[in-house]
Amino acid sequence: MSVLESMRSFMRRDQVFEFLIPDTPPDLDLTHGVILYLEEISVSFDGFKAIDDLNLYIDDGELRCIIGPNGAGKTTMMDIITGKTRPDSGSAWFGQQINLLKMDEPEIAAAGIGRKFQKPTVFEHHAVIENLELAMAGDKRVWTTLNARLSGEQRDHMDEILHIIGLNKQSANLAGSLSHGQKQWLEIGMLLMQNPKLLLVDEPAAGMTHQEMERTAELLTSLAGTHSIIVVEHDMDFVRSIAQKVTVLHQGGVLAEGTMDEVQNNQRVIEVYLGE
Numbered sequence: 001m002s003v004l005e006s007m008r009s010f011m012r013r014d015q016v017f018e019f020l021i022p023d024t025p026p027d028l029d030l031t032h033g034v035i036l037y038l039e040e041i042s043v044s045f046d047g048f049k050a051i052d053d054l055n056l057y058i059d060d061g062e063l064r065c066i067i068g069p070n071g072a073g074k075t076t077m078m079d080i081i082t083g084k085t086r087p088d089s090g091s092a093w094f095g096q097q098i099n100l101l102k103m104d105e106p107e108i109a110a111a112g113i114g115r116k117f118q119k120p121t122v123f124e125h126h127a128v129i130e131n132l133e134l135a136m137a138g139d140k141r142v143w144t145t146l147n148a149r150l151s152g153e154q155r156d157h158m159d160e161i162l163h164i165i166g167l168n169k170q171s172a173n174l175a176g177s178l179s180h181g182q183k184q185w186l187e188i189g190m191l192l193m194q195n196p197k198l199l200l201v202d203e204p205a206a207g208m209t210h211q212e213m214e215r216t217a218e219l220l221t222s223l224a225g226t227h228s229i230i231v232v233e234h235d236m237d238f239v240r241s242i243a244q245k246v247t248v249l250h251q252g253g254v255l256a257e258g259t260m261d262e263v264q265n266n267q268r269v270i271e272v273y274l275g276e
């Protein structure tokens with residue numbers, strides 16, 4: 001290679017020297033069909049054990065519902081998966097190879113774990129479609145897209161997601177003009193723009209009309225299979241409408257696990273809910 005050629009290749013913006021590439025986690029290894037392993041996890045806040053020897057396994061493509069009384073540790077569990085809270089002990093693996101406890105929040109998000117908080121956080125003064133573009137820009141590989149034209153592939157991806165979240169007719173409307181339920185779906189769409197493998201959804205049905213809940217149930221059910229989803233929810237009718245396997249958390253650990261009927265007929269579960 002001539003000096004000029006090597007200068008040119010140095011200047012090419014799509015080529016980066018090895019030492020400039022941040023450590024990326026290994027690819028998601030799903031050879032055992034399990035996407036998430038939480039083992040013997042404990043965490044205390046000021047001496048109070050919010051999570052106490054928690055063991056939870058989520059299969060690739062499954063939709064898992066997590067229920068449990070207030071303070072059971074559901075949100076804390078999501079905080080641990082996403083790197084917001086570090087456990088005092090235990091292990092957390094994403095697939096076979098990715099050790100979540102060695103990563104920070106942005107690294108975990110980039111590895112393919114998306115989280116939807118209860119309150120929708122859409123950009124109200126931007127159109128629905130712009131919200132999706134902004135979400136895509138969160139992905140560093142395409143972060144210049146806003147100033148450039150979207151590739152055909154990206155445009156297709158966006159159309160596909162608009163369709164999935166049922167907002168194709170509203171794509172040019174301001175996000176601020178959407179109903180509460182539509183904002184929730186838009187936020188799910190924004191998560192999907194980043195191609196997560198595992199989605200964590202905290203209380204999606206809260207504040208929704210009955211119709212919106214039905215639509216949300218359909219949406220989450222349609223995403224299962226191609227995604228793994230953990231849904232935390234208090235509304236039992238909603239849980240029943242989407243439930244495959246249900247885990248009951250209580251005092252930071254798993255109290256029961258099974259079908260909705262199994263857990264609802266479990267004596268220990270009944271006692272915990274009656275005692276509330």
Ligand SMILES: Nc1ncnc2c1ncn2[C@@H]1O[C@H](COP(=O)(O)OP(=O)(O)OP(=O)(O)O)[C@@H](O)[C@H]1O
Binds near residue numbers: 046050068069071072
């Ligand atoms: N950062 C923190 N500092 C101190 N205590 C905390 C912290 N986060 C959670 N806790 C406590 O840990 C326990 C579990 O809380 P968590 O929010 O995980 O429960 P939850 O199952 O999500 O409840 P809810 O159904 O009400 O949302 C509660 O007693 C809570 O007060």
Ligand SMILES: [Mg+2]
Binds near residue numbers: 074075076
């Ligand atoms: Mg909570």
